[in-house]
Amino acid sequence: MSIRNLELRARVVVQGFWAGIHRSPYHGFSVEFTEYRQYSPGDDTRYLDWRLYARSDRYFIKKFEDETNLRCHLLVDNSRSMTYGSTGWTKAEYANMLAATLAYFLYLQGDAVGLLTFDEAIRDYLPARHRTGHLRHLMLALEKPAGGRATDLTAPLKRIVEVVRKRGLMVLVSDLLAPTAALERSLTSLRARGHDVVLFHLLDPAELSFNFSDAAMFHDVESGRNLYVDPAAARKEYLRRLDAHCGTIRLMCEKLGIGYRRLASDRPLELALFDFLRERMQRGKTAKRTR
Numbered sequence: 001m002s003i004r005n006l007e008l009r010a011r012v013v014v015q016g017f018w019a020g021i022h023r024s025p026y027h028g029f030s031v032e033f034t035e036y037r038q039y040s041p042g043d044d045t046r047y048l049d050w051r052l053y054a055r056s057d058r059y060f061i062k063k064f065e066d067e068t069n070l071r072c073h074l075l076v077d078n079s080r081s082m083t084y085g086s087t088g089w090t091k092a093e094y095a096n097m098l099a100a101t102l103a104y105f106l107y108l109q110g111d112a113v114g115l116l117t118f119d120e121a122i123r124d125y126l127p128a129r130h131r132t133g134h135l136r137h138l139m140l141a142l143e144k145p146a147g148g149r150a151t152d153l154t155a156p157l158k159r160i161v162e163v164v165r166k167r168g169l170m171v172l173v174s175d176l177l178a179p180t181a182a183l184e185r186s187l188t189s190l191r192a193r194g195h196d197v198v199l200f201h202l203l204d205p206a207e208l209s210f211n212f213s214d215a216a217m218f219h220d221v222e223s224g225r226n227l228y229v230d231p232a233a234a235r236k237e238y239l240r241r242l243d244a245h246c247g248t249i250r251l252m253c254e255k256l257g258i259g260y261r262r263l264a265s266d267r268p269l270e271l272a273l274f275d276f277l278r279e280r281m282q283r284g285k286t287a288k289r290t291r
Contacts, residue, residue, distance in 0.1 A: 001089050001097065007139045009097060010104035017105075017270040044110070070111040071128045071168035073160060074099045076142070077202075079119035079151040080221045081177045086206040087266045092146035094265040095173045095202055100142050101269050102171060102276060107135050114164075115141055118156035119148025125159070128168065150222050151178045157186035167194040171276070176201050177222075180248050184256075191256050198259040198279055200272070201249060205264050208242070210235045 003009040043061050052060050076099045082092035103113045107130065114128030115138050124141040126134070153174065160170065170190055176183065176199075190197055206212070212231040219226050246262060253260035259279040263272060 001093070006097065006100050006143050007104065007136070010100040010139075013097075013101045013269045013273065014105050014108065017273050046108070070106065070109075071114075071166060072102075072106055072111060073114040073116060073128055073164060073168060073170050074102060075156060075160065075170060075172045075174075076115065076117045077119075077151060077153075077172075077174035078117045078123060078144070078146040078148070080146065080149050081151055081175055082146045082202075083221060084204055084207070085265065086204050089265070090146070091175055091202055091204055091265050095200075096142040097269060098173055098200065098202075098263075098272055099171075100139055101273055103135065103138055103142075105273060113138065116156050116160060117141060117144070118152070119146070120150040120152040120155075121148065122156050122159055123148075125163075127163070151175075153178050154182045154186055157190060161186075161189045161193055164193075164195070167196075169196045169198065169280075171198045171200065173200045173202055175203055175207075176245075176249060180245070180252065183249070184252050187252070187256055187258060191258065196259075197256075198276065199249075199253055199261070200276075201246065201260065201262040202265060203262070205266050208264055210238050210242075 001009070003012065038058070038060060040061075047061050049060050052058075076095050078092055078095075082095060083090050085091060085093070087094075099115065103115070106113050110130060112128040112130040113135070115124065115126045117123040123144070126138055126141060151174070153176075157172075187197060187199075210231060212229075215228070215230040217226050218229050250260050250262075252258075259282075261275050261279065263275070
């Protein structure tokens, strides 16, 4: 996170992920490839196995489990509540970094990637593409600071349903500090259009533990309200309500067949990428079993 350039940060994370996947705890994880095939002119030389070439004197390409030319849209919450952070960076900065990492990874795989950022209104929309210069435009959109006031999940999800006609993958990154009823309606519409959906429920570690010690005035950045809170007295009820809110969202996702990952904003980004790929693999295997 100390690297200023977003695209360079994403590249470092992805390169570190590929290096780390060969070491514990990732050893044997089958997301890398399932088999080899002989190199054909025009294949991407990045996926040549040079060790196998040294042994056999022939060129082989690693065949990935999901060579599908995926169309993915990243839906990133940049509302005012995402500007909170106790880790040295905000939830919005982490969400944008996670989206940049996923975009860079998918782009390397040859997949088309799009972006929609939002607060109480849609901020930026880039359709899913895989062409020269597109990734840079996407990174520039993700470098914009969070703003707006409230979180409105209905408008951006409705917009995606309207403009994306072909089935694809939708990845929503948000703290989901919004009513769950409207979220369920919007996610139901996405699933009804045949889209796969992965939801990253992003919260700051302090929001997950409520580890404040001193009584203080808490300011709601979206409503503008101030509330005096004694953490020792409020912690138990706060955690109960948070668990209930997260549980409602988790059950909703299970019912709709949506991948759900609750994520703290101090989780290493390569592990968040691992979570994403593991979710995709698990859902792919489930789909094969149910056909």
